[in-house]
Amino acid sequence: MTLTRRAFLRTVGPGAPSPAMITARGREALEGEFGVVETALIPPPDMDEIRISSNENPLGPGASAIQSIKDNVSYSNKYPMNSPITDTAIRTRLATHYDGAKTENIVIAPGSGEVLRNCVRAFCGPSRPLVTGELSYGSPVSTAELFDLPVKKVPNQADLGLDLDKMAGAAIGAGLVFLCNPNNPTGTAHSKRAITDFVRFVAKESPFTYILLDEAYHEYVTAANYETGADLALRYRNVLLGRTFSKAYGMAGLRMGYAVATKETAAKIRAYKLTFGANVLGLASVSGSLDDPDHLKQEVVRNTAVRDYTIDFFRSNGYWVTDAQTNFIFVKTGMTAKAFRDGCAKHKVMVGRDFPPYEKEYARISIGTMDEMKRATEVFREVLGISATDAGSGSN
Amino acid sequence: MSQSRRNFMKTMGVGAAGAYAATLISTRKQESIAFAAETGIPVDEVINLANNENPMGPGQPVLDTVIESLGTHGETPGRYPFMKAGPLDDAIAAKWNVKKENVLVGAGSTQILVNATQTYTSNSHALVGSLPTYEECFGYAATVGHKTKAVPLTSDYKMDLDHTFYACKGAGMLFYCNPNNPVASLVDPAEGAEFIKRVLKMNKDLRILVDEAYIDYVTTPGHKTMMKEALEDPRIIVARTFSKAYGMAGLRVGYAIAHEDTIKELAKYNMGNSISVLTYAAATAALARDAKDPSFITNESQRNTEARSFTRKWFHDHGYKDTDAQANFMFVDVKMPVEDFQAACRAEGLRVGRPFPPLWTHCRISIGTMDEMQRAVKIFDKVLSAAKAQAA
Structure with a gap:
């Protein structure tokens, strides 16, 4: 434990609420996206909050991307189609990453969130429900509810992975299946073989059902049997791939994502696109990032090492953790997500929100830097009541 | 009135134009495709008078703030924008001087327009x-x-308030773009104020979305924002943008000012944060x-007025x-098919506005810098003289 933190824990008692801090975080903005925001303590000026609640990349997008933003800032007055790096140019460039793809197969969005929303809007209807995992990324469900569209939630498997067999059954007659792979908030990933079988089954048994394969965390996966489903999106009219620059690319704040699909299917979601959605500096940053593929590789290596460290901390202390392939993990803490979150927040460590129906015993923890996770695991130890003997060798 | 517009008005009465929207949209998509085909041309060598952008940008201090906001190591963009x-x-x-409950920010006023139409x-x-x-x-x-x-415009290319009034019977929302893009005309301030009162009295459920994207460029005495009315009456929404006088078209941000209850309704459809x-x-x-x-906005307005008057x-x-x-644009009858005018200007490295059907011989020309x-005008002279010579 650092000296600063010791001093902090001594001087500030638990539970002191801080309206100032809530305001600083933009409470309503947070609530809109993540549900109710918990109170926290006033941060001492010499100590930074560790934000491991939103699956962000703590390091940002890398030098090449930042340079590209700087080079293009003077084009802030141009609409994206008139800036030096147009959205069409980025689409063309992204198409080269996928065998057989052309510019027309890529739809740019201000974050992949728009792809998710527009798939629900384009493919679901009053008699064509959205099918999703019970414990999966919630945004498509929110969209369906906003537009009064029916939702079928399929319970997760025992290992908390999506239950592809049951989802395939539920897919018959559905408008859209949301298949988050790796899955948020569990971090679990399915093999290419399993995804391919799923797509083939649905295409055959329910040809009017679309499948959105959300690969937001694709870059972070280390499981050997995992591969992207991009080829499926280009081959099957009813499959779309969603990707984002918010995670491994470190651009959550710049709002850039995209979809890959056949020309006809891409046109269906493009109809719902916000006009000029992607901003010129986001486009510039993507361009800079694509110039530096090594940076992405380093980020994946970094995340994997910190993820291994964090998973090892929990497992060595007797806690069950999902097979997380992402920049977050999902842990059975044995206490409510709220109690764990509030406990951590008192020590300036912000972890994930409730994920019903698993909020009674599980917490989602994003992977920060190694330094941050070393501090965070000390806090976890305290909150969970793990005896503070030697780090790594304690038992529950 | 041009011949083509006469024909159009003869064949399509008020209310019949619903199907016409499809034509407008496809024309718009074509514009993007046309621009894409030009990616080979360096942006800086082309005079772009096609998209009503502010050629001056938001000012160096604002751009400096953007760079500073990247953080010491460029880490800030890694975080979501919540805070x-x-x-x-x-x-x-x-x-x-309103409450923050009267404000809704969107990814360009575009998002406000979409949310209001949806709602x-x-x-x-x-x-x-x-x-x-x-x-x-x-x-x-x-x-x-x-x-x-x-509702087709009047013969002098202004919003047709009388026909719009009738069209608003039983309607959900009136889109009141003032000044109106692409024709650049403004509703007479007194007539507009009277019209809004009258139409809201006639249709108590009507919403009016007042798009004030270009208000900073208005020079007509007596013209005022509708914000005061919007704050008092939940049925009126004012949309504003940072894309025009603020010079930030590429950054995608705008907002609505409206009654607290209306803002809540519009916010429902904001659906996730698309702002960087x-x-x-x-x-x-x-x-x-x-x-x-x-003074930034007044200076920008003054600069635009001078270049606009000159043109x-x-x-x-x-x-x-x-x-x-x-x-920050004008609308002129070039007395030749606007597509031909556009193509001839393009060949000279000058982009002007696309066709805005049904006004096939009118061109929308954005106002650039005085130098631009x-x-x-030298290019216009060349293009229009050549067309006249050919016609003669």
């Missing part, structure tokens, strides 16, 4: 607007299958500058009729 939204809401509220129109409650007008609302209504009624942290930094910095020194005078001197432009407009 940046509050300060911009507060700055907008402070600027207009207040349906397959039974029509969207009403002028033909032509800015197409965002009509495009969205067509996508989601909401009813539309487009760098955009928040720029817009917040621009408003902080305004608060200290409001309009050139056309008047050469026998071309235009509308009384109140925006001086170069542009």
